[in-house]
Amino acid sequence: MRDAFHEQLQSVFADLAGICRSVETAVHLATEALLTGDAEIAERVISADVDIDLAREHVEETAFSILSLQQPVAGDLRIVVSALRMVSELERMGDLSVHVAKIARLRVPHVAVPEEIRPTMARMGEVAEDMVSRVSRIIVGLDVEAAIELGRSDEIMDQLRRRSFTELLGDNWTHGVEAAVDLALLGRYYERIADHAVSVANRVVYVVTGDLPARV
Amino acid sequence: MRDAFHEQLQSVFADLAGICRSVETAVHLATEALLTGDAEIAERVISADVDIDLAREHVEETAFSILSLQQPVAGDLRIVVSALRMVSELERMGDLSVHVAKIARLRVPHVAVPEEIRPTMARMGEVAEDMVSRVSRIIVGLDVEAAIELGRSDEIMDQLRRRSFTELLGDNWTHGVEAAVDLALLGRYYERIADHAVSVANRVVYVVTGDLPARV
Numbered sequence: 001m002r003d004a005f006h007e008q009l010q011s012v013f014a015d016l017a018g019i020c021r022s023v024e025t026a027v028h029l030a031t032e033a034l035l036t037g038d039a040e041i042a043e044r045v046i047s048a049d050v051d052i053d054l055a056r057e058h059v060e061e062t063a064f065s066i067l068s069l070q071q072p073v074a075g076d077l078r079i080v081v082s083a084l085r086m087v088s089e090l091e092r093m094g095d096l097s098v099h100v101a102k103i104a105r106l107r108v109p110h111v112a113v114p115e116e117i118r119p120t121m122a123r124m125g126e127v128a129e130d131m132v133s134r135v136s137r138i139i140v141g142l143d144v145e146a147a148i149e150l151g152r153s154d155e156i157m158d159q160l161r162r163r164s165f166t167e168l169l170g171d172n173w174t175h176g177v178e179a180a181v182d183l184a185l186l187g188r189y190y191e192r193i194a195d196h197a198v199s200v201a202n203r204v205v206y207v208v209t210g211d212l213p214a215r216v
Numbered sequence: 217m218r219d220a221f222h223e224q225l226q227s228v229f230a231d232l233a234g235i236c237r238s239v240e241t242a243v244h245l246a247t248e249a250l251l252t253g254d255a256e257i258a259e260r261v262i263s264a265d266v267d268i269d270l271a272r273e274h275v276e277e278t279a280f281s282i283l284s285l286q287q288p289v290a291g292d293l294r295i296v297v298s299a300l301r302m303v304s305e306l307e308r309m310g311d312l313s314v315h316v317a318k319i320a321r322l323r324v325p326h327v328a329v330p331e332e333i334r335p336t337m338a339r340m341g342e343v344a345e346d347m348v349s350r351v352s353r354i355i356v357g358l359d360v361e362a363a364i365e366l367g368r369s370d371e372i373m374d375q376l377r378r379r380s381f382t383e384l385l386g387d388n389w390t391h392g393v394e395a396a397v398d399l400a401l402l403g404r405y406y407e408r409i410a411d412h413a414v415s416v417a418n419r420v421v422y423v424v425t426g427d428l429p430a431r432v
Binding site: 062067068071073074077078081084087088099138168169173176178180181184185188 | 280283287290292293297300301324374381383389393394396397400401404
């Protein structure tokens with residue numbers, strides 16, 4: 001009985017890591033579409049999101065089946081419920097990548113991000129992608145150290161967001177209201193991806209240690 | 217055994233309705249702070265959020281205790297897991313109200329929303345508050361009809377958000393980049409509150425009927 005439980009749980013965590021890798025691809029391509037104004041790449045992100053949704057449903061069904069058939073209690077129960085929460089957050093990160101891709105598509109044939117802001121926005125995309133990539137390794141390795149470390153990247157994301165606000169609210173801003181609004185929303189989407197990444201990593205800490213890390 | 221289950225479940229749903237009413241107050245006060253530039257009201261929203269977080273923890277602990285001690289299966293199991301999801305969404309709606317309050321506070325002694333945009337923004341606040349208020353009644357009455365009806369208010373919210381974009385991206389916009397960025401983010405926050413309200417209502421439909429409604 002317990003062996004079946006751990007086998008099914010392993011398959012759930014393997015699925016979570018797989019979804020996380022799909023999210024990583026979505027973040028990567030959405031940022032590429034955004035910085036190059038490439039409608040075809042933006043479409044790919046938007047249409048691939050359905051696969052993340054399906055993978056989420058699969059994880060949910062497996063988790064329900066574990067809960068029903070294995071009736072885990074105490075720590076084991078909390079691990080399965082944590083997996084359900086992780087998959088919700090990963091799906092949301094996919095949705096946020098779609099939001100980024102949709103802003104890119106809306107501005108085609110132009111590029112939504114004015115040239116001098118591209119370094120900051122590219123950096124936000126890189127940090128987000130790196131965080132998501134680390135989360136999939138954290139899930140696979142149940143790596144508590146790496147999960148705690150992830151909070152520091154989140155600080156970098158917050159700094160980048162503040163920097164982008166300084167740029168677009170500064171006196172030198174010459175790109176008008178539309179570009180400023182796009183950038184404010186893009187900053188919000190990347191920040192949320194990073195927040196969810198930290199939250200998923202924290203759930204791994206919880207799964208391994210039984211405690212959530214203090215908020216960093 | 218089953219009686220204890222239904223009693224505990226009822227207490228969870230009563231708690232969910234209570235949290236929903238706290239969120240309703242948060243949305244109401246955040247909108248008031250926003251439209252009047254009242255720092256004291258904004259502070260109240262921000263500091264009251266900890267109570268929503270605590271109430272969320274209480275619901276989670278009760279749900280875990282039900283899962284551990286009653287070991288529900290099939291439909292009963294899905295109801296308890298739905299409650300866990302509803303409480304996450306309600307907590308998030310509280311956070312989004314805090315985001316609105318923080319924009320209000322940031323612009324004191326000014327009012328973040330320029331005068332001619334206030335009607336649209338006031339309407340977004342009203343629609344959000346009304347939706348949250350209906351959700352608490354939907355939870356109390358397990359009212360499937362009212363839950364399905366809620367999707368229509370969400371359409372009104374989407375229209376309001378499009379209207380606010382038309383206003384701030386139009387040629388008549390004279391309030392600069394900062395106000396436009398504030399409004400774009402505020403629109404996003406209210407829209408997310410409405411999305412979560414619909415999602416919580418949909419979970420009530422699921423709890424009652426065993427099926428999620430088709431996306432409206």
